[in-house]
Amino acid sequence: MQNRLLGIHMIVQNEEHHLARCLDSFKSIGSECFITDTGSTDRTPEIARHYGATVLHIRWEDDFAYARNISLPLASTEWILCLDADEHVIQGLEELLDYLPKVHKSVSRLRITIENQIGEGAGESVIFQPVRLFRAHQGYRYAGRIHEQLVRGGTRDGGEQEGDDQDMNDSFAYEKGWIAEHEPLAPLRLVHDGYLPSTIAKGDKPLRNLKLLQRELADRPGQPFHLYNVGVTYCQLGYIEQAAEAFTESFLHTPLHAPYRSTLVRDYAKVLLAMGRYDEAHGLLAGERQRYAGYADLHLIYGEILEQQGLEERAYKSYARATDCREGFNGADLKDNNKAEIRGIHQQAIEQTDKPGSDELCEGKSSDDVHREPAQMERHYVTDMGCDSYKAYTTMGRLAQKRGFLQESAHLYSLALSSEITYAPAWTGLADVLQQSGETDESIAETLLARRKEHSKKEDSYPGAVIYDDGLVHVVHALASSGAYGQALNLLHGDPRNTRIKHEDYLYWMLCANRVSDALHYVRNHWSEELSDVRNLQPEQRVDLALTYWANELSVSESFVAAAEPQERKGWRLLNGLLDAGEQVHVEDDRDGKTVHQTLQAATELSKNILIRAVQTGQLAFANKLYEKMAAINPEHDGNGVYSRWLAAVLYRQGYTMAAADLLIQCMSQGDLDAESHFYLGEAVYAKGHYDQALILFQQALELNPEQRQARAGAAVCYMKLALGVIRHELTRSPADKVLMAQQTVLEQQLRTAEGIPWRTVFHARERRNQLADQAHFIMHDREG
Incomplete structure (x- = not known):
């Protein structure tokens, strides 16, 4: 039976790889679903109908708002939820159905929480809370060719449309420059993965967006919101200088009350930092982080800038301030309960954060000079996950380690893991500082395992908690990252198959541990030398396999060589013969010497990749052997000492x-x-x-x-x-x-x-x-x- 409380509305084009996942996540509530297809050439409409959706076909007019508005009048539900196909529910759907009937009639728009994944690792997500839920038949529609905004009842005074940015938004709609209302946050959480780097590389979304934004700017030259989104799009395309120009222009003309301004400041500062324009970034955030005092991202970026300028004590202070931005956080875990653990210059920095106005004074400003947002403006910032907790603690731990406060550093890495047990940089940081403190590999392994066990006990104490059952992966990777390869391998008991350890990582660690005979046995058991098997190897995997054979004084097979790229095969054959003590190497010449030159050139380039990997795995004796062999057959290979x-x-x-x-x-x-x-x-x-x-x-x-x-x-x-x-x-x-x-x-x-x-x-x-x-x-x- 279809519920009449909540309906789903989407626009799609060629989303067969995402749509089923999205609709499946809503299947349990039987929602009314309208899907406006703008010209798919794949199975998207078929998948939509399979899930019972009403599919509307329109021609794409380079206008997102036009496409979104098509289905809105057709809604028969009380509430409309607008989605994208590359989003899906991870939490709060049943709670939402309980929540909506209790919403006061005066509230007609609701925010939801979206995790926008920007990387493949744990915690590599940006959290934002856009208005996606609104009451049907209340005069709402979308406006804007791209980054469309929800508006109601035409335009505001002065002709500017009321609304907020759907992608980079805030907690407020604005009217005449001031707060009109505060939309409550509904208990629904989605994940969006359409802008993962790997996904962007496969499609043309940024180029499409840039084209539409340029059309918007042609209609409204200098519009700061569109300039900001142009900067975001340039970042996605990797054009960092153009992004900086767009952000600069947007920042100069964006009103202080604009909903997206805090996010603009964050992204602008990130770009300046990436470009090495530290003084400009410092000047930007020195004041802006006071305006947005609860924005953890700004404090974290500001700390990175200060570090680049050599101001480590103040950088640490800024990182510590980021941890104060957590909702409901009073600083107890850092400033009270664990203050005895914090020592030296970092303790002094933490104590300074307790002094009101200390940041303004250190920037040469009085408290009257800093213009903050009105107290009633509760912010829901667009934020990277963990900036107010595990990422901040990890940066503090790294800085403490750099300054020699090793006990404090280990404590801070542990705090990070208490906030997010899957955060790999905290695991590797903890292993690294323990090694620097003089701990044995066995002791490091015991400490990491104890840390994992402690977290498991905490999970067990919560009824219904999902137990994280592959925490050993993080311990093993942390040990390997600290060079404790033997301990990492021992924890796996010679078999990585029961964990998420990749075969290529396991082989690499065996080479690093100098267990070359075990590596050879492992290769023979897990990799076939058939052409079809070795052809799919990545370059580093191919080199590791070759190193395994050569370190055992064996030659690689002809099928291995034949599977290499055509331009590399001559090089592989020459090096394979060169490293075979029982074989004499001859490079067949032709009349103009072209064959010799091509073969030696291929071998020289290939030998560089092999030498890098040999040094990385600690196979220095082999690296020296290869270096001498190359010098012997080609005395001219090191002209002007370039190779050396x-x-x-x-x-x-x-x-x-x-x-x-x-x-x-x-x-x-x-x-x-x-x-x-x-x-x-x-x-x-x-x-x-x-x-x-x-x-x-x-x-x-x-x-x-x-x-x-x-x-x-x-x-x-x-x-x-x-x-x-x-x-x-x-x-x-x-x-x-x-x-x-x-x-x-x-x-x-x-x-x-x-x-x-x-x-x-x-x-x-x-x-x-x-x-x-x-x-x-x-x-x-x-x-x-």
């Missing part, structure tokens, strides 16, 4: 700093260093405390590339350290010299900021382990003889 410098950079970034430095010093003796090589060598010298030598290398890097930001920051830090050393030396002779003491204080503050700028290469647990590992000596052959 490239290999040194690969080694350095993986933590093999000694091997990299050794190779770079050999290159330096032949005058072959480029700007990047000078920087890496300078950083290695800096780590040993030789600031004068490091300064020379950083300066040489800047001479070769004046735009290298890392070398510039490194040189500045070296200058300050050398100057501070001179002042301290003078103070030993004149300890009461107030001028020197004042200079020392100022210089120490400046040095803290300079050191806080993220200029140094970041080494995590895996790279830290490699710094202590045996490192092969890569011989650089004489290119002239």
Whole structure:
């Protein structure tokens, strides 16, 4: 029996991959359903009719509002719910049916909650709460060619349509610039996955949207709402500079009370941050995060900006403030119960967040200078999931770890996991800081398993709770990310099939753990060498399989080589023969030498991918062997030291700093260093405390590339350290010299900021382990003889 309380209205075109899922999620309530098809050429209408929907066929007129309005007069239900085909219910449908009859008659519009997935991982969603529910036959219709808005009774004074943006919206409809009403939030939650990067790559939605937005702007030049959405569309297309221009223009003309303005500020700041325009982003958020004080995203972005500027204490403070934005949160879990766990400069930052107006004062503003929203404007911001909880705690944990507060860092990562047990960065961060604290791999595994068990007990304490039964996956991945490959493999007991561990990850971990014979056994059991099986391998998987055979001093099969891309086959055959100790390699020449050149070129490019993977898996002996073999058959392959410098950079970034430095010093003796090589060598010298030598290398890097930001920051830090050393030396002779003491204080503050700028290469647990590992000596052959 069809219910007369709630009806579903949709517009669709070629949605056969999504529509059934959407309609299936509403099937239990037997809703009236109108689907307006705008020209599908697939099975969409057939699927709609299968679910009992009334299908209306119209021609697409490049106007979303026109299409949406077609079905509204046909509704026989009290309420209308407008959906998109790539949305589906995850929560609250039965509750909604209980809720709607109780809604006061004066309320005619309701908001719902939508999780817009922007990534494949847990928590990679944006939460927004648009008006999607409204009473039928109350004069409502949609207006706007794109990003259509729900309007009622024509237009407002001045000709501007009343309404709110369906995609980027707020809690209020506005009338004459002020609040008209507050739409309640209905207990319905949907997921929308139509704008996942993988989905966008398959279709042309952003290009279609851009075309419609440009038509809107042709009709209404300079309209800030459309300019904002142009910026969003450019972001989806990857045109970040054009997005920044659109956001800038929109921001300059958007009224303070506009419903989408807070989201515009967020997206504008994100783009400026991504472009490295830190001063502009800082200036934007210094005031705007006071206006939208409850917007966790702004505090989190502001913290990232401050970190890039080296202002780590203030960055931490901003991250902590994001956690205060949780609904009903009073800060107890961070500021009271666990305050004893927080130490050092981070405790000071947290205490500062308790001081009213402290942010305004640190920005050089009085409390009167900051124009906040009216107190009655309760906000429902468009927000990334976790910005007010697990993402904020994780960034705080990372920053605490960077500053050496390891116990505090571990505590903050644990807080993040208490908020979201599936958040992978918190798991990997916890494993990383435990390794940095000197814990054994066995102890790290025990701590992570205990953390998982603790969460399971909490789930058990709630009646009807769904038990998360594959938490072992996160523990295993966290152990592997910290370089504890042996422990990760041991937890799987030699068989990943009972978990969501991918076969290629398992093989990679065995190579990293140097269990090459086990890896060979695993490959033979799980991968066929038949052409059809190996042809579908990804490039890294193909290299891992080859490494498995070569590390066991075996050759890859001809079927493996034949399955490679045509342009790579000659390279595979040459390398396969080159690494076979019992085979003599000959490259057949032709009269113009073309065959030799093509074969060597293919082998050289392929050898780079193999060397990268060999270094990543810790197979340095094999990497050295391949490097020597390539040098032996092609003495000209390393012209001007390009190949050696490239290999040194690969080694350095993986933590093999000694091997990299050794190779770079050999290159330096032949005058072959480029700007990047000078920087890496300078950083290695800096780590040993030789600031004068490091300064020379950083300066040489800047001479070769004046735009290298890392070398510039490194040189500045070296200058300050050398100057501070001179002042301290003078103070030993004149300890009461107030001028020197004042200079020392100022210089120490400046040095803290300079050191806080993220200029140094970041080494995590895996790279830290490699710094202590045996490192092969890569011989650089004489290119002239």
